[in-house]
Amino acid sequence: VQATHEAVAAEGREFLTFRLGAEEYGIDILKVREIRGWETPTAIANTPEFIKGVINLRGTIVPIVDLRLKFGLGDARYDGATVVIILAVARRVIGVAVDAVSDVTTLDAQQIRPAPEFGTGLDTRFITGLGTPGERMLILVDIEKLMTSKDMQLIQSQPNPSEEVHEVV
Amino acid sequence: MSAKPSALGDTRAFHALFFDEADEHLATVEKALLGMDPAAAASDDLNAIFRAVHSIKGSAGMLGFPEIAALTHVFENLLDLLRKGERSLKREDVDAMLRAGDAVKSQVAFHRGIAAVAPDMRAAQADLAALTQVATPQRRFAVTLGPLAAPIAQAELDLMLAGLGEMGELDSQDIRNEAGGEIRFHVALSGAEADLQSVLALVVAPELIRTERAEPGANSELFVDPAVWKRRNAERRRSRGRRETDREPQSGTHGGDTSSIRVSVEKIDRLVNLVGELVITEAMLEQQYGRLADLSRHTRNLQEAVMAIRMVPISAVFSRFPRLVRELSQRLGKEADIRLSGEATELDRGLIERITDPLTHLVRNAVDHGLESPAEREAAGKPRGGTISLEASQRGGNIIIQVRDDGRGLDRDRILARARERGIGIAPDAPDRDLWQLVFEPGFSTAQAVTDVSGRGVGMDVVRRNIHLLGGSVELDSRPGAGTTVTVRVPLTLAIIEAMTVGAGGRTYVLPLAAVVESRRLQPGEIRGIAGAVRTLRVRDEYLPVRQLGGGEELAVIMEADGARAALLVDELIGQQQVVVKSLEANFRKVPGVSGATIMGDGKVALILDVAHIVKENASASHT
8 A cells, every 4th residue: 555655646646536425535546347327238237226227238237336325425326426436456356336426637646645534435545635625624545455355345355355455466 | 741761671760870970961062062163164063073972872762762772862863973074064954953953852851851842852852863864875887896815704894894884875786705806786875985894804904995976877986095084094903992081080070170060959958948048037036146156157158158059150151151142143234243251250150040030131132232243343443253242250249240242332323312202201311321221111112113022112121120139230331333332230149049929018028938837817706715714726627826917917937947836917918929138237246036038029128027036925925
């Protein structure tokens, strides 16, 4: 994780920012494949509530996760404004439903502060820092680490712990 | 349906083999015929066709298919004339032979039980016979043998005369069978002149044979000069020798360069199914005992190897197109050539079947709409004949098939006009890409006239839908005056299963048909509880555990897996269809009770239920 911080500090990176309830988040733009409108997925039994189901994305079956439900932020409404961010992480394609996509922001090292311990639903393990462009506060998330984590139940749990470390790098 | 008994007794065991071989031979015949240039027919092609037809004739006669034997016999006669240069190959010959091939094909299909009605082979047979007749009307020859150095043995002479008597009519005999004498007679034949020569050559040295046309009024041209005959005879011997050596490599292999065996599709599919079950079992073990690395790896490797057996070169589809293009262009008064490449590209057998129709449609379109008439082409400074090219290649996990023509290209203005007519909102300056997409809209046809080939506006949308059903995509690119290219992309790795689709709770689910025993409509109260918790359904003498999929309690699908059964309550039976199995695990993970997913006709995802899991879950539940 430390190495990631330094990489960010050195170059400055672009983040796609989106809202979950009142909070604004930023994720590495390179992990984003496309942004789509909401379409009702096919629900799957025996999965957590925040996994909304799967959709057909040009012939591939893609799971859709609602981060609002996962983190208890905002109310999970599905309407014309609901946006699905299609991510390409860990050689997988995963869709994430959020309230709205704001913009793409470039942050340099000075604009990224370490994240304090705070009591949101989102585990601080997945927060790489706080972005502060102007007056805004972006919660920067290591989306790949989050999506591949056990909590998301998106990926077959690997009994081998070294696997998880690999995924982050 | 059944063949007449033959000398071999019960030959039914050989029938399947004969049908397969006949189909293969017919494919050879068709390919050779289509590849043949009437202006310069290669004797190799004719010989290949002859061999194929001859094999069919031989087996058909032996196994008791007299209709096939009769037709192939006439077929052979025509080929013989062509082969020996007695008749020069014309387009009508090729057409007649193609039709004859079709007739045999449909006869084989009938005997296989695929076609319900026995096809009438007489037309095809009459066509061929007419052609052989035209080639050789009865001709009278005046034959002179001699002067003889010594008398010919009487037995040999009788044999020869009897042989000629079978071939035609013999008269005006003047036989002086003695040293210095001559044997003269007239013979009227419908057979080939070479046949006459060969019979005569049995008894007399070729240099002593003289045959002359003996028609009254016909200028009695010397039909074959002895010197010419001698030379021809030598050539014929050489070519026969070559034919014999040609034959050698043919016997063991079927055209391919690797040795192969013929295995029925059912056996392979069974293997695929078994491996599929193994994969599911392995997944279940993994869930119970954690990851079993070796087992998992071996299972996957086995699955891949088995799936590879199902792979078939795309030439299986492409091979039909030369004929299609030929016939279509003929019918439409166009000239078209077809070029195939990448025919060795392999794809799943199930996919081959399902891609044939869309591709056929695209090729038809290319000939009908794409290519201009020869006159138009000339006016545009292009060669009179158009070219349709079909190209297949593998790119990553996809097979890409391109259907290209060098015709007039799509007409922007006409598509725009048509869009306006149909009330489709599109800007006049929309990019080509967007405009071409309109061609795939239902009912959208810009054909000026509806022909029997195309132009009814049902087509491109069906093509697109079918390709989408396979999990593929289709794109169109066109330049005015330069032609149109349609690119079809389909996944390479796909397994298709026969499935029953059911509705429950407003959703569609897919059940592998192999696991479905029956479906039943239930009476109220048929489902009973045991100890207030577990519900069962009595089917004949068995109490089956009940699994609820939707809200209804009126329809039950009885499923079986691993020897155990369970009843699944559903709201609706939708139908049976083949579905493409998509992995849930590629982007997600295993979900208990779900073995995969498929994409339905409306683009929605439907889950394929893991029957083994559902049955097992119930079985264990009913025991607790």
